[in-house]
Amino acid sequence: MTDIALVAMASIVMAALTIAIGSIAPALGEARALSQALSAIAQQPDEGNTITRTLFVGMALVESTAIYCFVITLILIFANPFWAYVTANAGG
Numbered sequence: 001m002t003d004i005a006l007v008a009m010a011s012i013v014m015a016a017l018t019i020a021i022g023s024i025a026p027a028l029g030e031a032r033a034l035s036q037a038l039s040a041i042a043q044q045p046d047e048g049n050t051i052t053r054t055l056f057v058g059m060a061l062v063e064s065t066a067i068y069c070f071v072i073t074l075i076l077i078f079a080n081p082f083w084a085y086v087t088a089n090a091g092g
Helices: 005-044 045-078 080-086
Strands: none
Touching: 005 045, 005 080
């Protein structure tokens, strides 16, 4: 197997692992945050607006982790610096 094929295979596998693992944790975190927020609103309905506002800010921060993983995946697939290096040095 050539160096080009190894780099291509490693890039695709790492991109798949990055998006798979990087999206599981934020999904679980958002689910837990929503569960706790709904429980808090059920216990104190008067504070619903404050809890909801804080929930949305927290979910945005949690979701940023998944977005960073998505950006890394796009870089690995479309703008991989290792791919450019390997193809430039493949001739000799």
